[in-house]
Amino acid sequence: MDWRSVASRYGDRVFLVVRSILRDDTLALDVSQEALLKIGQALNGHTRVEDYESWILTIAGNTARDALRRQTRRREVPIDETVAEARVPEDALLKGESIERLTRTLEAMPSASRDVLLLKFREGLSGPQIAQALGISLSAAWQQLSRAMKLLKSKLTEKP
């Protein structure tokens, strides 16, 4: 696989991993570029990469965490709004919605919740892959995802 196909295939997910760690669009764009440069650089060398996917996720996650750490002061990361349990049966909610409304609702969500949903459902990452990219345990990754899904469902019960 050459560098170009790696970048066009994994660009979106690199960005999502980075943004879900940094929670800032502009910064995430820059740091994603940085991660992609590193990937390109490594591909240019003698690097043997046998599992591109986890390798790329690792670089993306590490680059983002580096960026976070290099900030001299800690940034307050906004906590997503508290989630009220959806009162409607779960599956009926997602099933019955038009894709268009689901998309709009997703787009309007706070970034941390939205990005973990996108990593799962848009990029199709497995649980362990998400945990690995975000540098957290599988159960912590599940907490994040399940909270995001609850938030999404509670937003869907609001009037459109």
Next chain:
Amino acid sequence: MSCPTNETLERLALGFLDDERDVRKHTDACAECAKTLSHMRTGHEALTAAAKRVKLPSLAPRRPLSRPHVWAIAAGLLVVVGLVFVTPHHSPEPPAPPGIAPGTVAAVEKDGLAAAKGELRGPAREVNLLNSVDGDPVGATLPATGLASRNRGLYDSTGVTLGGKRPMPEPKPAPPDKPFTGLPGDMTFKNPGVNPTTDTAKEATSTFALDVDTASYTLARKYLREGNVPPADAIRVEEFVNYFRYHDEAPPVGTFAIRLEAAPSPYDESMHLLRVGIRAKDLKAKERKDVVLTLLIDVSGSMASGGRLELVKKSVRFLLEKLRPTDKIAVCTFTTYARKLLDATPVSEKEKILAAVDPLTPQNSTNVKEGLEVAYKAASDAFDAKLTNRVMLFSDGVANTGDTVPESMLDAISRDAARGIFLTVMGVGMGNFNDKILETLANKGNGNYAYIDTFDEAKKAFGERLLGTLDIVAIDAKLQAEFDPATVATFRLVGYENRHVANQDFRNDKVDAGEVGPGHQVTALYEIRLKPDTKGRLVTVRIRFKEPGTNEMIEDQQSISAAQVLPKLKDASPSFRLASAVMQFAEVLRGSPRAKEVSLERVADEAKFAAREMDRQADADEFLELVKIARDLKLGRRD
């Protein structure tokens, strides 16, 4: 074991359980839980479709920067951002990444990723860690069960070397002596998009691989019938246009007939549409060689939803009715692991084949890689150079793992294709996240790709289209249109975005292209702008392919001149007008900038008249039904 909680079931469905064996054992046996899971999956599929439509900012290509500049800019930016986010409640220490202490090696999720992907097994793996930009070691959280070793060098340490019981062949990164030049200037992080309009003064030739697939249309139909707008990424215009049959006659001699027709463009009357109609020769049923067919059936958990596996079984039963007693069938299945259930067995022993297929039940996760390995091994064992050899994959794609068939696997498939083992991919079930990989597989495997959403569609594939599905009359078929810059100012190929072949490779016979079966029709549409008061030849269309059996390369060509251009769209043949209508519909669905002004009402009218003249009432009815749904979903220009 009593039924697990809904949360546990959802963790199972989304791949977040540490150990899913016990829960899986329960849900495999419990109808109630299976039902809940299937409900959840439907919700997840909707969420997937929606997530695919969320717009992400495009990572605009940046000029190549020398290394110190990159870090200077990155560091500068971070300082700025850091200042912006200063708050009175900061903690004095920069946060360590959760779960990893700096300078330590984290071995997390024992075999987690590997198990999820089902790709890499084996106990010991070495992991070289990535160093941070400023030289600080950063723990990489790779799934490693063995010891990890650290490398402190800058840049040479981004590599991950995974050794195990089954090492995969090494991929080929760019040659080491070539300087890295940053992001390529034309790179975007989106799908192939829409072909641009090309000025013939700069480039007068267009080349692409023929494509007889139709899956994109069938998949979009399923979306529309369920009341959803199909994702734009899933729309391939050529597969829409090629789904319909046109009045192109079979060649009196040779393999292909090429028919060219040009009339004013439906988008813009000052432009023209050129229709290239390719029709492959027919083969009589009795002329077909016997086939050795290796069925590879996905029996992963997701195949339970919507009765996908049952549809596959019913389709296989129908296929057996249509095959000859002397054809042979082998059966393989895959979930987390793959198995060969039946060696190549003549269809005359149908009971044996059905006994292998009928009891299949969906379970566990999807390991398409191992499935393909086992199936190609079975096909190799049963290989007979005198017959047609083909693997037929039935799958809803690759659950949870995105586009993760490794390059090494695709290479192996290409090699087997070159030996004469072809691939048919039968997509079942919903969700275009699987569409891309299934299409790639079919392309690499010199194969065809169809999507069956109903038993009727299966009957078409194995009934009237069986010969086209099983046999092949042209290998690596490419088409090249050479426009005359004196008469044609610009051209745009509508569709075939991911079938592009470099112009200079038209006569490079090593380049993989498209396979065409008997009776297949392929239509290509070009939107062209003619120069004023033009006379003479507009374009020469060439087709080049390898003839199966003789392996001889054959080239054919056809031209059209300005005098043959029709003055009005309504003068065009019904085939032309139907293709034009289908093209517009697909372009509306994929949000092509050219189709902004398209009124679906007019498209429906055009299609109605054309299909009636062609005596294809059933096609017309279906097409009109879909156009109506699309209008109800507020697509196209409102009149």
